Amino acid sequence: MTRSAILYVNEVAYPIMAAFGIPANILTAVILYQEKFGLSRGITRYMMAMVISALLVITWHVLLREIFIYYHPNSFLSLRTVCPFNIYLRIVTLDYSVWLTVSFTFDRFVSICCPKLRLRYCTDRTAVVVIVSLCALSLLKYVPFHFMYEPRYIMDNVNWGCQPKAAYFTSNLWAVFSWMCSISFSFLPFVLILLLNGLTVKNIVAANRVRRHLKGLKVKDIEGGNRRKSVVLLFTVSGTYILLWTTETVTFICTRITVNFLGGDLTSPSYIANEVGVLLMLLNSCVNTCIYALTQRKFRQEVKNTLKHLAQFIYKCKKLAPQWA
Secondary structure, eight states: OOOOHHHHHHHHHHHHHHHHHHHHHHHHHHHHHHTOSSOOHHHHHHHHHHHHHHHHHIIIIIIIIIIIIHHOTTSGGGBTTTHHHHHHHHHHHHHHHHHHHHHHHHHHHHHHHOHHHHHHHSSHHHHHHHHHHHHHHHHHHTGGGGGSEEOSEEETTEEEOOEEOTHHHHOHHHHHHHHHHHIIIIIHHHHHHHHHHHHHHHHHHHHHHHHHHHHHTTOOOTTHHHHHHHHHHHHHHHHHHHHHHHHHHHHHHHHTOOSSOOOOOTTSHHHHHHHHHHHHHHHGGGOHHHHHHHHOHHHHHHHHHHHHHHHHHHHHHHHHHHHHO
């Protein structure tokens, strides 16, 4: 049987993604924790949460599923008692990452477009409440996944693997749950981010007209620099999400694929489209460092400083190694 070309792509792309994404997100988290590059604590909280959720997505989806389970299909992760929990954590981490992007987009929308609400909503305390609440909701939403699966096969009196129960395909309750997952996980966040960015652009265009008028009157725009920094960060984060999630969102809704793709023809257009969509979707979890580095000058400087200190530390360790030996 001829292997699909997308499998070869995955075998190369996912190890590269893990090798870059894990250290890059750890480096970003360390820099964000230091809070040295001029953003408000509320924005920093969202960015830190997005980086940590991205690291979890890379761990469960890329490192464990696409690499470890792919090459070790009969590992302990395939045991009946472990498999449903593993799937549950995959969907929870990805859902949490998606809704953090939505909440960050909404926070920046309020900051840019709603000056009266901004003072109450765009605070450090609100950011913490939203981040914790989204985590709890993601954990609760997908609890039914624990009861959805049955063993795929039995070998040496041990239950291995997990597959949806027959009732999943016939029960109206499971059908409703499946559609709720599809809408909550993919369609609704995508639409909300598009809508919020559209409203933000509309507000910016109107505000620019006012600023041009003020400039003609030689009135100084004090908040211009901070506003531009916030706008650039917003559009790069949400724009990257839209770009990398478009393929997966379309295939996700059209074919109603949820967490487990149920096999089929590996060369079919629907399978290839889904695999490409998943690859781009997971790539979104690796680009935060690049986004911050491209848009934030102080962040670039902190990256250089951190790497410099790390290189000095490694050099000192090498220098002391003969003495320890």
